[in-house]
Amino acid sequence: MGGGARASVGVGVTAIVRTALPTDLEAIDVIERASFGDPWSLRSFSDSMTHSFVRINVVEVGGGVVGYSVVWLAGEESELANLAIEPGRRGAGLGALLLDAVLQEAHEEGALVIFLEVRESNAAARSLYARRGFHEVGRRTGYYRNPSEDALVLRRDLG
Numbered sequence: 001m002g003g004g005a006r007a008s009v010g011v012g013v014t015a016i017v018r019t020a021l022p023t024d025l026e027a028i029d030v031i032e033r034a035s036f037g038d039p040w041s042l043r044s045f046s047d048s049m050t051h052s053f054v055r056i057n058v059v060e061v062g063g064g065v066v067g068y069s070v071v072w073l074a075g076e077e078s079e080l081a082n083l084a085i086e087p088g089r090r091g092a093g094l095g096a097l098l099l100d101a102v103l104q105e106a107h108e109e110g111a112l113v114i115f116l117e118v119r120e121s122n123a124a125a126r127s128l129y130a131r132r133g134f135h136e137v138g139r140r141t142g143y144y145r146n147p148s149e150d151a152l153v154l155r156r157d158l159g
């Protein structure tokens with residue numbers, strides 16, 4: 001995500017999507033812990049950053065990181081492995097902005113399809129994904145911990 005997607009998220013406020021840097025890891029970790037009962041470790045993010053098949057993007061508002069996405073690329077298939085927006089910044093279109101950037105980038109990298117897993121009870125995320133054309137193709141029983149819950153597997157064709 002070299003140039004970066006931009007969008008207005010309020011009067012005079014612009015959001016920018018760009019490739020994550022090692023210096024973003026602390027901010028990503030804070031948002032991750034505020035967003036999930038079973039958060040990834042900081043190490044998972046830093047390790048991911050070193051893999052050529054992983055794309056981590058952040059969305060910045062006013063020079064501060066307020067969200068991130070993690071995508072795994074595998075030829076014609078891709079997976080959205082993580083996506084979160086800082087709690088105080090939700091509902092302003094930033095999740096949709098990041099997701100649109102993910103879909104565009106995965107397509108540009110040659111993926112024909114993208115998958116993701118989402119907690120069954122996660123109404124906000126499920127609504128976001130439905131609005132972007134994802135549909136349910138499976139269920140992983142007891143996939144999540146803290147609390148234990150099934151994951152729904154969603155899929156969207158790209159291009």
Ligand SMILES: CC(C)(COP(=O)(O)OP(=O)(O)OC[C@H]1O[C@@H](n2cnc3c(N)ncnc32)[C@H](O)[C@@H]1OP(=O)(O)O)[C@@H](O)C(=O)NCCC(=O)NCCS
Pocket residue numbers: 035036082083084085086089090091092093094095096097117118119122123124125127128129131
């Ligand atoms: C899911 C998440 C990334 C959405 O980010 P966001 O910036 O709040 O979302 P946006 O403002 O871009 O909203 C986009 C769409 O998401 C849906 N949405 C967002 N918040 C919602 C809510 N509280 N209830 C229902 N739908 C919601 C709507 O469909 C919305 O479209 P609309 O505004 O046209 O109605 C955010 O809620 C989040 O970080 N949640 C915690 C982490 C998480 O669950 N990540 C997904 C893991 S699979």
